[in-house]
Amino acid sequence: MGGISRRRFLEFGAAAVATTVATSKRSHATPNFEGYPEGMGVLVDLTKCIGCRSCEAACNKEHGLPKPEKPFDDLSVFDERGHSGQMRRPDETRYTVVNRYEPTQGGAPVYRKIQCNHCNEPACLTSCFVNAYTKTKEGAVVYNPEVCVGCRMCMTACPFYVPGYSYSSATNPVIVKCNFCYDKRLVNGLPPACVEICPQEALLFGHREELIAIGKARIKAEPDRYIDHIYGEEEVGGTSWMYISSEPFEELGFDTTLQKKPIISNVMGFLGMVPMVLAIWPALFTGFHLLAKKKGGEDGHDSERGEGE
Amino acid sequence: MTSKRKTTVRLILAALLMLALPAWASAADAPDVIAIDLLERYYEGVEFEHAMHVDIADDCYVCHHHTVGTVTVEMGCADCHEESDATLPIACKKCHDPNPFSAAQIAKRELEGRRFHIDKPGLKGAYHRSCLGCHEEMGAPNGCDDCHRRNEAGEELFGLGPADM
Ligand code: SF4
Ligand code: SF4
Numbered sequence: 001m002g003g004i005s006r007r008r009f010l011e012f013g014a015a016a017v018a019t020t021v022a023t024s025k026r027s028h029a030t031p032n033f034e035g036y037p038e039g040m041g042v043l044v045d046l047t048k049c050i051g052c053r054s055c056e057a058a059c060n061k062e063h064g065l066p067k068p069e070k071p072f073d074d075l076s077v078f079d080e081r082g083h084s085g086q087m088r089r090p091d092e093t094r095y096t097v098v099n100r101y102e103p104t105q106g107g108a109p110v111y112r113k114i115q116c117n118h119c120n121e122p123a124c125l126t127s128c129f130v131n132a133y134t135k136t137k138e139g140a141v142v143y144n145p146e147v148c149v150g151c152r153m154c155m156t157a158c159p160f161y162v163p164g165y166s167y168s169s170a171t172n173p174v175i176v177k178c179n180f181c182y183d184k185r186l187v188n189g190l191p192p193a194c195v196e197i198c199p200q201e202a203l204l205f206g207h208r209e210e211l212i213a214i215g216k217a218r219i220k221a222e223p224d225r226y227i228d229h230i231y232g233e234e235e236v237g238g239t240s241w242m243y244i245s246s247e248p249f250e251e252l253g254f255d256t257t258l259q260k261k262p263i264i265s266n267v268m269g270f271l272g273m274v275p276m277v278l279a280i281w282p283a284l285f286t287g288f289h290l291l292a293k294k295k296g297g298e299d300g301h302d303s304e305r306g307e308g309e
Numbered sequence: 310m311t312s313k314r315k316t317t318v319r320l321i322l323a324a325l326l327m328l329a330l331p332a333w334a335s336a337a338d339a340p341d342v343i344a345i346d347l348l349e350r351y352y353e354g355v356e357f358e359h360a361m362h363v364d365i366a367d368d369c370y371v372c373h374h375h376t377v378g379t380v381t382v383e384m385g386c387a388d389c390h391e392e393s394d395a396t397l398p399i400a401c402k403k404c405h406d407p408n409p410f411s412a413a414q415i416a417k418r419e420l421e422g423r424r425f426h427i428d429k430p431g432l433k434g435a436y437h438r439s440c441l442g443c444h445e446e447m448g449a450p451n452g453c454d455d456c457h458r459r460n461e462a463g464e465e466l467f468g469l470g471p472a473d474m
Contacts, residue, residue, distance in 0.1 A: 050441065052453055057466050071468035073453070189412030196410070199453075200441070201434025205410040210418065214428045221384070 039120075039139035040186065041208035041240040042195060043215050044113060046252065047225065048202035051075070051100055051111035055194035055203065059096045059115075062181060062193035066093050087253065090114055091164040095178040096194060103247045110245070112252050113194070113203070116141060116162045116178040117232055118240035121262035127157035132175070138187065139208060139240040140180035148174055159236050159258055180240070208240055215244050237262030339363070339399075347407060347433060351463035355456055372439055373399060385428065405435040 057072035059065070070077055078100035080088055088097040096115035103110060118141045125133035125141065132148045135141050143163075154175060155163045163177045181192040190196070191205040204211060212233055219226040231249050232242030235258045243254070250256045341360035348355075366372065374383040406414055409431030418427055430438060444451040459467065 048438065057468070060468075061466055067468045073467050073469070189415075191410035199433060199437040201409070201430055201438070206415055207419070210423050210427060213423065217428060 038137060039208050039240060040180075040205065041118070041139055041211050041242060042192070043204040043206075043211040043230075044241065044243045045202050045204065045218070046110055046112055046243060046245040046247070048200045049098070049111040049113065050200055050202075051078070051098055051109070052199060053077075053098050054197045054199060055113055056094065056096055056098060058193040058197040059178075060094065062184070063095060065095070068093070090116075090162060090178065092166040092176045093164075095176070099253065101247070101252045104251055105247075110247050110252055112243075114160075115194075115241065116180070117160055117242075118178075118180055119236055119262075120238040120240070121236070123157040123159060123236070123263040124154035124163060126263070127153045129153070136182060136186075138180075138182065140182040140186055141240075142179045142182050143175060143177065145174040150174070157263070159255065159263060208238075208242075211242060215242065218244060234260045236260075345436070347436070348457065349460075351459060351466055352457040353460055371443075389425065401435055402432050405430060405432040407432045409434070 053072045053075070060067070060072070077088065078098075082089075087099040090097055096113055098111050098113045101110045101112060118135075118139055120135070122133060122135055122141045124143075125135060129151075130147045130149055132144045133141060133154065134144070150165075152163075152165060152175070155161075155165060163175045166174045166176050180186055181190070184190075185192055195203040195205040204214065206214075212230060215230040215233075219228055219230075225246050227245050227248060229249065230242050230244055231254055232239035237260070243249070245252060339359055341358070343357045343359050344354050345357055346354040362372070363369075374386075408414060409429075440456070441451055443449070450456070459469075
């Protein structure tokens, strides 16, 4: 498969799309697919993170990413803002970043690590018509650059804006993102590099079911400390990476307007009806974002990354 | 068990303990400085000044919540261990595993039906949460490099070491 050329792909493009959609439709026919029961996950307890950026450093080393301009112990990165005021995001040079938030109620700053959340039913996967993505039984959402044609549909479809685009090679553009350290660690029963280095054990690695139980127990033991919600337990059909927090999630750049159902279940019926031409995919997947929002999200609350992140 | 019997049992236990506890259970006999090299991959060892912290802490259980030969005061443990014998191991690492996320540890929790010890911090987490939590509260030094000096591998990891770019 590795040798498939872009031209050959385009020749067979339309047929490929039709097949892919048919397959996806089948695999999503089961209502309330709960993910793989033996799947692993990470529970991020934001009350424990101290913003040391060790996880960023460990990730950089593990994946052989380029060394950033500022060393990982330089905390001035927390003040960096993009063109429209957004905080740092994961991209092709960094699969994870930690950002700092000042709670509106005052009090100590909160640090939040961002990376791919490894959705139970990933929108990136369903949006990709060459099947470059796989949700493994261990819980990781991995990506095969060999078949990617660089259409960037997954970047538009991801509700968390995770996949990055590598421009390093014009002839072989690839999407890059956190892979849960799947190939080197997860399959060997090892925790991801970020989890392993975290001094505070702010990142808990285990079976997703166990992590949900731990999250609930922590919230129950300290109801005054925690917000009564595990972010990612149900959002977009559930994610392998989940968060608990002492501050409202919307203040920490989380999109709290996301629906509980997997993003794809809104559109599958619709997709089956429309003629599948390559040209309409971009428009479709731009629409996915809107579909993913709950009604409340459209009443002018702009909790998008421009503000929070 | 009635609370009266409970008290009696505890008294007897305490009396027994006084006789049975080895001498090292007293802070005075603990080493003044304890070398911790858990993070040796990226950091030089830490010389933990135990004696100094004994002077500061009101009681041993502030840190040794489970292990000073008294009944446990840790809520999560007490649920089951309230009636347990006082535990002799004192070192943190006797209970807190250095590799809490290893396949073996995860399988062990699985085997126990995920009912016990499911949220017990590993050794690194226990140290940092305990040390740093208190240091923050007391206004004591709490930057990473206040306790840890990076070794060469650590310098490299953080992007400061042998320039490879
Ligand atoms: S967070 Fe985005 S990139 Fe990661 S699995 Fe979910 S949809 Fe895909
Ligand atoms: S290593 Fe742990 S404590 Fe440090 S920034 Fe990352 S998540 Fe937070």
